[in-house]
Amino acid sequence: METQSLRTDDCAEEIIETYADMVYRIAVSRVGSATDAEDIFQEVFLRYVRYACRHAFESEEHRRAWLIRVTLNCSKTFWSSAWRSKTVPLEERDCGVQFAGNEQSELFESLQALPEKYRTVLHLFYFEDLTTEEIGKVLHLKPTAVRMRLTRGRERLREAMKGGCCNES
Template sequence: MEQNSFLDAVELHRDMVFRIALHQCGNPHDADDAVQEVFLRLYGEKKPFEGPEHLRRWLIRVTINLCRDMLRSPWRRRRVSLDALPPAFETPEQESLYQSVMALPEKYRTVLDLFYYEGFSVQEIAELLHVSVTSVTTRLSRARKLLKQQLTEV
């Protein structure tokens, strides 16, 4: 990838990649590492992208896969957590919602993030995650139900 288009892609998609990585990893430090790795892979990508939407989808797919690999790594299982500080929130309600979302299983966090924060349709999420549309709608429904239960308990 040429340097100018790479810099434009980083500027345009950096926040999106970080948000997805944060939702996947649950830790801002790991999310930063994932963002760096994703953009290193983008810089080394030889194939041209068909357009901006193709690039965006590629970045999302690589981010999700990289974060999953990071979470599965033996190193991560053996390390001791330093209890990283959660991101700063403007209101206690935002922090409560964030903690509730992060308590959900990974498959529910992913669909919630892609649907609500990134604005993808159910069909697009199904294509990105390589699952059926029915699976995505089921995951969204279950995630909403779990969130509702958690938030009403608080």
């Protein structure tokens, strides 16, 4: 990825453009709803603007890790929000994410059904192409713990999909 100005308050639009899909995917993966993911998406980038006005990022990896961490934190806060948990019963929530094919829908729904700790690691590994070391840094886990979660997550996913193929690489 081309290195951009690391004092980033002057290129927020480019950063939003670059990381929009990543932030959106992580948010959808964590909250399971497109509408809620949009709220988190905006919150993440507004925080980014506030943060980038006062701080510089050391590298593009630093910036990406910051965005992933803040997206995860915002998603966690979203779920733990007392207002949210009291006003929208889980069973009434509309996912709002639809896929063209059954295979994608089945995989996505199976992923969503996994416990959060497995879902996050699987998502970062397969969808955002982070290495186990990078995931460890973002989630404050040792790489061995990340690999353990990956293995267990894949096992659970395989069970959930009843014989589906889970190749790792």
